[in-house]
Amino acid sequence: MRIGFTAGVRGMTLAIAAGAAASVLAQTPAARYQPYFAVRTVETQDKFGRVQSSFYSLEERDSSGRRLTSHLDSPAFGGKLTQANIWDPVKVRMIEINYVAQIATVTQFPPGAVDKLLPQSRPFATDDPNRSDLAKKMLNDFEVQGYTWTTNDPNLDLDAIAAAGAVPAPASSFSMSAYPLTHESWWSPVLQLFLLTTVRDANGYKQIVRYDQIKVKQPTPQDFEIPAGFKVRTIAVPAGGH
Numbered sequence: 001m002r003i004g005f006t007a008g009v010r011g012m013t014l015a016i017a018a019g020a021a022a023s024v025l026a027q028t029p030a031a032r033y034q035p036y037f038a039v040r041t042v043e044t045q046d047k048f049g050r051v052q053s054s055f056y057s058l059e060e061r062d063s064s065g066r067r068l069t070s071h072l073d074s075p076a077f078g079g080k081l082t083q084a085n086i087w088d089p090v091k092v093r094m095i096e097i098n099y100v101a102q103i104a105t106v107t108q109f110p111p112g113a114v115d116k117l118l119p120q121s122r123p124f125a126t127d128d129p130n131r132s133d134l135a136k137k138m139l140n141d142f143e144v145q146g147y148t149w150t151t152n153d154p155n156l157d158l159d160a161i162a163a164a165g166a167v168p169a170p171a172s173s174f175s176m177s178a179y180p181l182t183h184e185s186w187w188s189p190v191l192q193l194f195l196l197t198t199v200r201d202a203n204g205y206k207q208i209v210r211y212d213q214i215k216v217k218q219p220t221p222q223d224f225e226i227p228a229g230f231k232v233r234t235i236a237v238p239a240g241g242h
Helices: 110-118 158-164
Strands: 036-047 051-061 067-072 081-088 093-098 103-108 137-139 142-151 179-190 193-200 204-215 232-237
Touching: 137 179, 142 193
Parallel strands: 103 232
Antiparallel strands: 036 051, 036 204, 051 067, 067 081, 081 093, 093 103, 137 142, 142 179, 179 193, 193 204
């Protein structure tokens, strides 16, 4: 898979939409991030390792933590652009852009919500005694730290199920509810990002999320704005709202 990179995604020369509702601006977050462009792939595999589905997007983040994810109908650069999501801690807003309908939905948060929009700076919010560390390795020219752990169904008595001899229902694809789930994730401290995450369900199916074609490059501010001429719908979230 070969995808080229420019200062922005082709077909995404962005400008502020005229007539957009005024939004509450926040100061640029003090935390600085390593900017990047990357190809993100979400793939599911059957128990024999055969690919069942693939989903592709182009992702870019600037040094202030703003992140743009552009969804494509194929992994080829220059493919049809359908939709994108923008997380913007600078203007404290989230934007969903529909390129087919030429509509942008802006969710405007109060300034106090800025921390919720920032990318995570640590691999996990808290320590988990069930999580194990793996050896460090190089992945796409970045040093990554590996972690593994297992998630059991919190709503079921596993001992009672085992004693009853319950047989899991047959499955034909990956399921996040097919417990236990085995996780393996590889964290890049430089990018503050999991570059590779694999989740295997109890039936042997897998979901793999990976970042490839990573380029350390600063996007332009216009990449995180709304295309000119798009219809804009604004949703204001009050302080203390969700």
